[in-house]
Amino acid sequence: MGKVYYISKNVGLGLLVLALSALVTIVALSIAYDKERSKNRSRPEEQAAVNSDTPDPTPVASKDPWDQYRLPSALVPTTYNVTLWPRLKPDANGHYIFSGLSDVVFTCHQATDLVLIHANKLNFTTFNGHHALLSDLSGARMPTIRKSWLVTETEYLALELSGSLTEGVSYILHTEFQGELSDTLEGFYRSEYLEDGVKKVVATSQMQPTFARKAFPCFDEPAMKAVFNVTVIHDRDKVALSNARELVTKFEPTAKMSTYLLAFIVSDFSYIESTQQNGVQVRVWARRKAIEAGHGDYALNITGKILQFYERYYDTPYPLPKTDQVALPDFQAGAMENWGLVTYRETALLHDPNKSSAGNKQRVASVIAHELAHMWFGNLVTMRWWNDLWLNEGFASYVEYLGADCAEPQWNIKDQIVLDDVQQVFSLDALASSHPLSRREDEVNTPAQISGIFNTISYSKGAAVLRMLSKFLGERVFAKGLSVTFILLLLCFSQAAEDTPGLGIPRTIHDIMNRWTLQMGFPVVTINTKTGLVTQQHFLVDPESVVDRPSQFNYTWFVPIKWMKTGVEQRQYWLLHKTVSGVNWVLANTNVSGYYRVNYDMDNWNRLISALEANHLTIPIINRAQIIDDAFSLTRAKMVDVTLAFRTTKYLSKETQYIPWKAALGNLYFYYLMFERTEVYGPLQAYTRKLIQPLFEYFTKMTHNWTTVPEAITDQYNQMNAIGMSCAVGMPACRDLIKSWFKRWMDHPEDNLRIHPNLRNAVYCIAVELGGADEWDFVWRMFKNATLASEASRLRSALACTKVPWLLNRYLDYTLDPTKIRKQDALSTITSVAHNVVGMPLAWNFVRAQWKQLYQEYGKGSFAFPGLISGITTRFSTEFELQELQRFKEDNQEVGFGSATQALEQAMERTSAQIKWVTENKDRVLDWLSGESL
Numbered sequence: 066m067g068k069v070y071y072i073s074k075n076v077g078l079g080l081l082v083l084a085l086s087a088l089v090t091i092v093a094l095s096i097a098y099d100k101e102r103s104k105n106r107s108r109p110e111e112q113a114a115v116n117s118d119t120p121d122p123t124p125v126a127s128k129d130p131w132d133q134y135r136l137p138s139a140l141v142p143t144t145y146n147v148t149l150w151p152r153l154k155p156d157a158n159g160h161y162i163f164s165g166l167s168d169v170v171f172t173c174h175q176a177t178d179l180v181l182i183h184a185n186k187l188n189f190t191t192f193n194g195h196h197a198l199l200s201d202l203s204g205a206r207m208p209t210i211r212k213s214w215l216v217t218e219t220e221y222l223a224l225e226l227s228g229s230l231t232e233g234v235s236y237i238l239h240t241e242f243q244g245e246l247s248d249t250l251e252g253f254y255r256s257e258y259l260e261d262g263v264k265k266v267v268a269t270s271q272m273q274p275t276f277a278r279k280a281f282p283c284f285d286e287p288a289m290k291a292v293f294n295v296t297v298i299h300d301r302d303k304v305a306l307s308n309a310r311e312l313v314t315k316f317e318p319t320a321k322m323s324t325y326l327l328a329f330i331v332s333d334f335s336y337i338e339s340t341q342q343n344g345v346q347v348r349v350w351a352r353r354k355a356i357e358a359g360h361g362d363y364a365l366n367i368t369g370k371i372l373q374f375y376e377r378y379y380d381t382p383y384p385l386p387k388t389d390q391v392a393l394p395d396f397q398a399g400a401m402e403n404w405g406l407v408t409y410r411e412t413a414l415l416h417d418p419n420k421s422s423a424g425n426k427q428r429v430a431s432v433i434a435h436e437l438a439h440m441w442f443g444n445l446v447t448m449r450w451w452n453d454l455w456l457n458e459g460f461a462s463y464v465e466y467l468g469a470d471c472a473e474p475q476w477n478i479k480d481q482i483v484l485d486d487v488q489q490v491f492s493l494d495a496l497a498s499s500h501p502l503s504r505r506e507d508e509v510n511t512p513a514q515i516s517g518i519f520n521t522i523s524y525s526k527g528a529a530v531l532r533m534l535s536k537f538l539g540e541r542v543f544a545k546g547l548s549v550t551f552i553l554l555l556l557c558f559s560q561a562a563e564d565t566p567g568l569g570i571p572r573t574i575h576d577i578m579n580r581w582t583l584q585m586g587f588p589v590v591t592i593n594t595k596t597g598l599v600t601q602q603h604f605l606v607d608p609e610s611v612v613d614r615p616s617q618f619n620y621t622w623f624v625p626i627k628w629m630k631t632g633v634e635q636r637q638y639w640l641l642h643k644t645v646s647g648v649n650w651v652l653a654n655t656n657v658s659g660y661y662r663v664n665y666d667m668d669n670w671n672r673l674i675s676a677l678e679a680n681h682l683t684i685p686i687i688n689r690a691q692i693i694d695d696a697f698s699l700t701r702a703k704m705v706d707v708t709l710a711f712r713t714t715k716y717l718s719k720e721t722q723y724i725p726w727k728a729a730l731g732n733l734y735f736y737y738l739m740f741e742r743t744e745v746y747g748p749l750q751a752y753t754r755k756l757i758q759p760l761f762e763y764f765t766k767m768t769h770n771w772t773t774v775p776e777a778i779t780d781q782y783n784q785m786n787a788i789g790m791s792c793a794v795g796m797p798a799c800r801d802l803i804k805s806w807f808k809r810w811m812d813h814p815e816d817n818l819r820i821h822p823n824l825r826n827a828v829y830c831i832a833v834e835l836g837g838a839d840e841w842d843f844v845w846r847m848f849k850n851a852t853l854a855s856e857a858s859r860l861r862s863a864l865a866c867t868k869v870p871w872l873l874n875r876y877l878d879y880t881l882d883p884t885k886i887r888k889q890d891a892l893s894t895i896t897s898v899a900h901n902v903v904g905m906p907l908a909w910n911f912v913r914a915q916w917k918q919l920y921q922e923y924g925k926g927s928f929a930f931p932g933l934i935s936g937i938t939t940r941f942s943t944e945f946e947l948q949e950l951q952r953f954k955e956d957n958q959e960v961g962f963g964s965a966t967q968a969l970e971q972a973m974e975r976t977s978a979q980i981k982w983v984t985e986n987k988d989r990v991l992d993w994l995s996g997e998s999l
């Protein structure tokens with residue numbers, strides 16, 4: 066049983082004071098955390114726990130500075146001249162290269178005879194046998210370079226000098242170098258595409274987090290901000306782009322900025338543009354064909370709107386004179402917020418009104434809103450080191466909903482955060498191997514550790530926790546906190562601490578937020594309507610798992626309780642202590658504005674279920690999703706019986722809304738994963754069919770026999786659920802419909818307008834699943850010919866839906882051949898094969914056999930790499946599979962797991978929990994479903 070906080074009065078009074086410190090919490094968190102961190106450091110047991118779960122080659126202090134991953138603080142750069150010349154044609158040996166020159170001016174803050182600057186995989190021209198020339202800016206006497214060398218492990222160019230540099234003096238380091246314009250999607254790399262049968266090469270870049278050092282020698286840490294004067298050399302018929310406005314090929318000096326936000330592109334792209342009222346130039350760039358076809362129009366339409374929204378939201382003008390949005394055929398992440406030159410996957414920027422689905426369109430709006438949010442938060446205000454990444458990404462992941470909502474107010478997009486972030490991250494954060502949002506600075510050192518924190522916790526929990534704060538304070542107050550200047554609020558902050566009355570109530574926002582950011586996990590709040598007692602406890606999906614990461618707060622939280630009683634909102638409290646008994650239902654966490662789960666006494670659960678069945682409209686839409694999602698999770702944690710969770714789904718035969726359906730299908734999917742290979746499968750299919758049938762009929766009617774498109778975007782989404790699930794449970798009406806659509810398309814490949822883009826994901830997958838090699842080969846051909854990336858992506862996923870093993874194995878082999886499957890898509894293709902029950906063992910064999918190669922290609926940098934392990938192992942629920950996983954870990958100790966190290970630990974923990982869960986629940990699930998599906 067957890068701890069109970071009592072409060073003496075409503076916190077409404079304290080709200081104003083709390084609100085004033087909002088910005089301090091957000092912007093000054095890094096500062097505050099330094100204090101917390103130093104506290105942590107003095108607790109050896111905590112350090113030990115942390116080190117044991119992140120096996121870490123962090124050098125100890127006695128090592129030489131060039132063996133440490135962090136730069137010494139003696140030298141600080143102020144400005145660079147960088148000239149880069151990418152060759153878009155291979156040299157005589159078939160290699161693509163770039164060459165470059167760099168002059169970096171840095172100031173000596175502490176006398177030293179060692180210059181360390183990041184450089185990775187660059188070949189240097191030597192001057193008198195050394196990798197660089199050093200001169201000084203003021204004419205003072207200069208020490209000479211005695212020795213220079215490259216350090217591969219820590220990625221440095223090191224220069225040892227004959228004497229000390231002088232404190233306060235600035236120096237210039239000149240280098241000339243050559244690098245490979247490789248296809249690794251990191252640093253300065255190349256992307257290729259065909260246009261009118263001609264291969265075109267784009268030179269482009271991805272610097273975040275640690276790849277700027279692959280493009281030119283630089284002090285490659287986020288706090289080492291500088292001004293960059295960039296020159297790019299290119300053929301006359303190409304266009305060069307960088308962060309600043311171009312002056313032919315020479316760019317204006319950038320704003321003072323971090324290296325990870327730099328970008329350089331040389332391409333044959335064209336663009337469309339508009340100019341904002343405040344003079345900011347907005348351009349959208351893509352392949353010529355895509356621009357001609359109007360695929361950039363939607364992005365251009367909304368970029369300006371979103372930019373203006375953020376200018377109001379942050380109360381600060383957009384800090385640069387221009388913003389370019391560029392769609393790249395090959396791109397590792399979804400998009401990258403390079404300052405003034407944002408890069409995207411084509412699927413995240415391009416839109417075709419005839420071929421893109423509603424989901425594709427929403428993705429474009431959300432991704433643009435996410436990246437533009439970073440222009441202020443992240444780029445203008447930057448975290449000091451990567452351990453605070455969550456602030457950057459969590460914030461952007463939250464406000465992207467606000468930005469997209471402003472561009473498309475009729476979509477009601479803000480509620481979807483509950484499905485797409487909150488409920489997603491709940492499942493990860495309920496593991497004992499989770500980690501706090503805020504990491505200690507010394508926990509994050511190597512490039513692999515840095516890549517590893519670009520994870521769901523940083524993005525989605527960050528977003529969920531900031532949303533909770535904002536919901537509690539009120540959106541307006543929260544935003545206001547952001548717009549007031551930093552110093553002013555620092556003053557308010559200390560005042561707030563003095564003014565707020567105590568008594569177990571959190572004194573400041575900072576107190577509250579520490580509980581959510583410095584300890585991992587989240588609470589389940591239990592409301593006992595009989596005794597009136599409200600308690601909290603750390604929610605663990607496996608109640609027997611051992612939490613060996615200590616928390617200074619003993620895993621208790623300040624929980625904002627918003628709740629309602631028989632449909633009537635009650636006042637919000639910090640973990641209330643109040644009598645909540647009664648004969649009517651009580652529901653807490655209204656609209657899921659808090660980051661926690663809720664459990665009740667059985668009588669109240671029964672009352673809630675009755676309320677759903679009698680008239681589900683009395684309960685807000687988001688909470689209908691919450692009741693289902695919480696109940697299923699509590700089941701997994703053994704806090705309620707498994708049949709209770711299923712009972713919360715019975716009312717779905719009357720539900721037509723997207724959000725509850727999505728939550729339910731997500732949870733039922735877990736039962737499919739666990740039982741698809743067992744005798745539970747039949748009754749589970751029968752039960753699901755009973756629930757989904759009325760929804761299928763509802764949409765058949767609404768769309769006049771599938772000839773029109775529902776008006777509301779959420780209805781469009783739910784229509785996809787209806788089709789996808791009805792066919793998956795084998796409903797003949799659904800399967801016949803799809804087969805007829807697909808056959809028509811195969812007969813007339815030039816015309817598939819009959820299959821609405823919204824439904825294509827489902828239709829393609831079902832058609833491939835029900836078909837054979839002919840259907841597969843047809844979809845493969847359409848995939849290779851697709852001119853719109855989102856269409857290509859649907860076809861690519863559908864190819865993983867076949868149940869024919871040799872087709873699946875051949876498809877897996879294609880992922881190692883970049884001419885068949887682009888490298889950016891290789892990992893997600895393997896994962897999609899693993900989602901298929903027939904493909905799962907094939908994908909697992911494939912990954913084990915190819916681990917070394919996959920690791921070398923993706924293990925250090927790719928953000929998608931951890932997802933490969935978690936994707937393949939989602940179904941694992943037998944002892945044998947656990948042993949295989951352990952053996953995989955042992956067998957590959959030498960190769961390593963890179964950014965997937967933690968994902969592997971989580972996979973083992975999840976598998977153990979699932980083994981236990983299946984053993985304990987299978988019979989009861991089978992009994993209940995057999996009774997219900999009669």
Ligand SMILES: *[C@@H]1O[C@H](CO)[C@@H](O)[C@H](O)[C@H]1NC(C)=O
Nearest residue numbers: 144145146168169170294318
């Ligand atoms: C880059 O340009 C700015 C503005 O012209 C100048 O102040 C700075 O010194 C230049 N940087 C270098 C390395 O010369």
Ligand SMILES: *[C@@H]1O[C@H](CO)[C@@H](O)[C@H](O)[C@H]1NC(C)=O
Nearest residue numbers: 145146147168169170237294
């Ligand atoms: C940087 O480039 C500018 C303009 O080309 C030049 O005036 C300046 O001297 C260069 N700075 C250094 C440190 O070489």
Ligand SMILES: *[C@@H]1O[C@H](CO)[C@@H](O)[C@H](O)[C@H]1NC(C)=O
Nearest residue numbers: 162163187188243244245246
């Ligand atoms: C760098 O040098 C190595 C060793 O000489 C060579 O194999 C490699 O091709 C060079 N890379 C570039 C981009 O010049």
Ligand SMILES: *[C@@H]1O[C@H](CO)[C@@H](O)[C@H](O)[C@H]1NC(C)=O
Nearest residue numbers: 359361362363364366416418
């Ligand atoms: C862009 O906006 C214009 C004017 O509001 C509108 O006519 C056009 O349909 C929009 N284009 C897209 C692709 O949304």
Ligand SMILES: *[C@@H]1O[C@H](CO)[C@@H](O)[C@H](O)[C@H]1NC(C)=O
Nearest residue numbers: 068616617618619620621622
């Ligand atoms: C955590 O528990 C310890 C030991 O029971 C207690 O001394 C400490 O005050 C608790 N800390 C918090 C924040 O509740």
Ligand SMILES: *[C@@H]1O[C@H](CO)[C@@H](O)[C@H](O)[C@H]1NC(C)=O
Nearest residue numbers: 765766767768769770771772
């Ligand atoms: C839909 O199809 C059914 C059966 O084919 C038919 O009875 C019904 O009239 C059709 N409804 C509409 C609106 O076309």
Ligand SMILES: [Zn+2]
Nearest residue numbers: 435439458461
């Ligand atoms: Zn981001």
